[in-house]
Amino acid sequence: MSLSLIEDWPFPVFQIDEGRILFANQAAQEWTGDSVNRMRGRALTDMIRTEPALDQQLAKSAAAATVLTNRACTATLPNGTTLTCHVTIYPVEGGTQGVSFWMAGLRPREGELGAPIVSGMGRLIAHELKNPLAGIKGAAQLLRDDVQSSEGRALLDLIGSEIDRIRRLADRMETLGDRDPDQMGPVNIHTVLRQARTVVQSAEPRLVFTERYDPSLPNVRGDSDTLMQAVLNLIRNAQDALRETAAPEIELATRFRAGVTARSREGRRARHLPIQITVSDNGSGVSDDLQDHIFQPFVTTKRDGQGLGLALVSKVAKAHGGLVEVRSRPGRTSFSVLLPDPTGDVS
Ligand SMILES: Nc1ncnc2c1ncn2[C@@H]1O[C@H](COP(=O)(O)OP(=O)(O)O)[C@@H](O)[C@H]1O
Ligand SMILES: [Mg+2]
Structure with missing residues (x-):
């Protein structure tokens, strides 16, 4: 990995020399609340306390020149926050060590x-x-x-x-996450869905799609490119889930759904999210315990997966003032993006 990749890596990475910090990437600096200059030379175990303690594993990894991962570790940050994470320790050049944290269950x-x-x-x-x-x-x-x-x-x-x-x-x-939703424009979600379908079908003409749209739905306020990206990610996941299915089918649907609300950004008013976009498939489904984690970055069950698709869908939904939810049982899995109705009132 190049230095700039490590620098931008979204999880904390430290490089240590005999337990003392040489380098800390941006995420590590956010974790400790300290700059790399101020951390340099300090013992990592003074800054981040872990359970089980790191010392023994650092020694073991160094002695065997091998990568060690502990998947059930708690880390306490200087500000007192305690997180559950994976810790990986690996040998780097000149006898130094890399220590990276990965918040899997968080x-x-x-x-x-x-x-x-x-x-x-x-x-x-x-x-x-x-x-x-x-x-x-x-x-x-x-x-x-x-x-x-x-x-x-x-x-x-x-x-x-x-x-x-x-x-x-x-x-x-x-900048997507920081965009003011009021700056977005009117988007016809059916146009987005149809275009997503065209893109996917031009690559896989035999894939069977069913479309069930409620034509009376109003335009949403949003960004058509990022909404399209969210829909495409859901369709791609459905395609992946259907590889073993005898008669694979993907359904794209929209409907008006009353009763779902979300807190607005300011956290004060509840916002109705009545516009529902659903991508369903008749694949094997997502297990219950996995459902709690699939929207987190880097959570994947695929050999060559990146685990970023659903994190992105969730980010896009939130940037539109909405949310994404999953319902799954074997033979029927639905991901729904719920969005506010710009013509409706906010109560
Ligand atoms: N339609 C689906 N059916 C079954 N499992 C799914 C479906 N969509 C997502 N998943 C599960 O969620 C995981 C995370 O998806 P995603 O964030 O898009 O990453 P990736 O596709 O790279 O694995 C997948 O690896 C898969 O286990
Ligand atoms: Mg995916």
């Missing part, structure tokens, strides 16, 4: 650990995306001269417009 509190985790990741992803995108766009433009059929050209146009969309997303990911 439900981050909004505005504290929650926001920086995803926005740090957003910066990182945005940065890493832009170069390859420019290359793909250039290649698609070159191909245009060679492609004669109108079907082929339509696909190239789709590539071009999707690349533009990803670029806009990359530009926006940093």
